[in-house]
Amino acid sequence: MEKQRIATLTLDDGRKLEMPILSGTLGPDVIDIRNLSKLGVFTYDPAFFATASCTSTITFIDGDAGLLYYRGYPIEQLAEKSSFLEVCYLLLNGELPSDEQRTKFVKRVTEHTMVHEQLARFFSGFRRDAHPMAVMVGVVGALSAFYHDSLDITDPDHRDISAMRLIAKVPTIAAMAHKYYTGAPFMYPKNKFSYVENFLYMMFATPADEYVPNPILVRALERIFILHADHEQNASTSTVRLAGSSGANPFACIASGIATLWGPAHGGANEAALMMLEEIGDISRVPEYVQGVKDKKYKLMGFGHRVYKNMDPRASVMRETCYEVLKELKLENNKLFELAMALEKTALSDPYFIERKLYPNVDFYSGIVLRALGIPTNMFTVIFAVARTIGWISQWNEMMGEADHKIGRPRQLYQGSVKRDYPAKGKR
Ligand code: CMC
Numbered sequence: 001m002e003k004q005r006i007a008t009l010t011l012d013d014g015r016k017l018e019m020p021i022l023s024g025t026l027g028p029d030v031i032d033i034r035n036l037s038k039l040g041v042f043t044y045d046p047a048f049f050a051t052a053s054c055t056s057t058i059t060f061i062d063g064d065a066g067l068l069y070y071r072g073y074p075i076e077q078l079a080e081k082s083s084f085l086e087v088c089y090l091l092l093n094g095e096l097p098s099d100e101q102r103t104k105f106v107k108r109v110t111e112h113t114m115v116h117e118q119l120a121r122f123f124s125g126f127r128r129d130a131h132p133m134a135v136m137v138g139v140v141g142a143l144s145a146f147y148h149d150s151l152d153i154t155d156p157d158h159r160d161i162s163a164m165r166l167i168a169k170v171p172t173i174a175a176m177a178h179k180y181y182t183g184a185p186f187m188y189p190k191n192k193f194s195y196v197e198n199f200l201y202m203m204f205a206t207p208a209d210e211y212v213p214n215p216i217l218v219r220a221l222e223r224i225f226i227l228h229a230d231h232e233q234n235a236s237t238s239t240v241r242l243a244g245s246s247g248a249n250p251f252a253c254i255a256s257g258i259a260t261l262w263g264p265a266h267g268g269a270n271e272a273a274l275m276m277l278e279e280i281g282d283i284s285r286v287p288e289y290v291q292g293v294k295d296k297k298y299k300l301m302g303f304g305h306r307v308y309k310n311m312d313p314r315a316s317v318m319r320e321t322c323y324e325v326l327k328e329l330k331l332e333n334n335k336l337f338e339l340a341m342a343l344e345k346t347a348l349s350d351p352y353f354i355e356r357k358l359y360p361n362v363d364f365y366s367g368i369v370l371r372a373l374g375i376p377t378n379m380f381t382v383i384f385a386v387a388r389t390i391g392w393i394s395q396w397n398e399m400m401g402e403a404d405h406k407i408g409r410p411r412q413l414y415q416g417s418v419k420r421d422y423p424a425k426g427k428r
């Protein structure tokens with residue numbers, strides 16, 4: 001048997017603690033610090049630069065090498081050869097499905113795509129100009145009120161049916177959020193369509209006309225969904241896990257993930273990147289805008305990543321898709337896309353970005369593709385949320401299935417007032 005490797009910590013007063021060094025199947029070793037509190041001290045790592053918060057078997061990232069695997073399969077292979085629902089099965093169950101398993105899984109998801117009629121009434125409580133992400137947080141959270149029959153989170157069958165409902169219904173709710181914003185009637189899902197076709201149908205069809213999904217749109221969106229499906233312990237996934245650790249129901253947990261995803265440093269970056277391009281407005285303004293970034297006036301949205309210090313492998317695939325889509329839709333000469341490509345070129349050759357290892361991330365290209373496909377800008381992050389639902393639910397399910405999971409409860413470095421007495425009114 002291999003000898004347990006140990007890290008020894010010595011405090012300045014001479015006290016020592018030996019801590020096991022744990023190895024994963026891939027990636028850096030981690031020091032198990034759980035016994036540190038015996039010394040009466042904690043670690044301090046507010047933005048989790050050096051902290052692994054859980055064990056997981058779902059997704060692996062090597063940020064220096066620019067690698068991303070779902071259950072061991074490289075993202076490039078999945079993006080080229082798989083489908084989004086197959087990837088959902090893989091993330092949730094750990095293995096790719098057989099033909100029979102895939103057919104059954106697709107059928108199950110398809111049969112859950114409608115939402116309760118009562119749920120549709122939630123929408124009218126929102127202002128028409130509400131951001132669709134605000135609607136998503138509210139309406140997906142409201143699903144908690146509809147499935148009392150399956151909220152026993154300790155029961156794997158209940159967790160399974162909740163996963164199916166979430167994968168199936170989140171696109172329906174997302175499309176309804178778009179329809180509500182535009183004032184158009186909601187479209188019920190259609191079982192004859194694939195998952196992605198159905199989403200586009202619910203987004204863009206009207207009862208007045210026949211809808212034929214555009215294969216370019218379908219393929220590009222399928223890729224966007226696959227590339228965004230999971231990304232290990234990012235901010236929204238960690239939020240879902242933390243919410244789940246208290247025993248909250250899965251619908252409430254996913255709503256908390258959607259809320260976290262909305263921020264411009266996370267999933268909101270695709271929308272922010274497009275808005276930035278519109279603000280720049282013209283290629284001639286790229287150097288001036290980049291100078292503002294270097295002067296730290298603002299960040300270049302869609303660039304940089306906490307983990308990737310190399311090209312984000314999702315961005316490489318998305319970049320290819322981006323060029324394909326622009327070519328197929330004959331949009332290469334579109335002013336906005338020309339500007340995006342000029343910005344990409346400038347940033348990739350500028351020492352500020354090279355030294356800091358700031359590459360375009362997936363959201364830079366997905367924003368451009370979504371715009372080219374005619375998706376409204378305020379739906380960009382919603383689309384990310386639709387895709388990431390499977391990652392959130394798979395990670396939540398993994399945690400809930402662990403025998404000894406405990407409520408997540410970080411500690412703090414307190415820097416407030418020391419104890420003081422309540423002063424009388426005239427003495428404040
Ligand atoms: N533009 C300009 N400078 C940047 C950028 C950027 N986008 N990102 C990082 N930097 C600089 C930062 O100012 C710092 O410089 P210095 O060393 O001089 O202080 C250095 O690079 C290190 O950055 P950091 O802020 O310590 O990096 P972080 O790991 O805390 O932040 C990030 C990662 C993604 C939040 C950040 O890069 C960012 O805000 N990017 C723009 C938003 C974005 O595109 N987010 C989507 C991420 S991918 C999709 C997803 O997974 O959600």
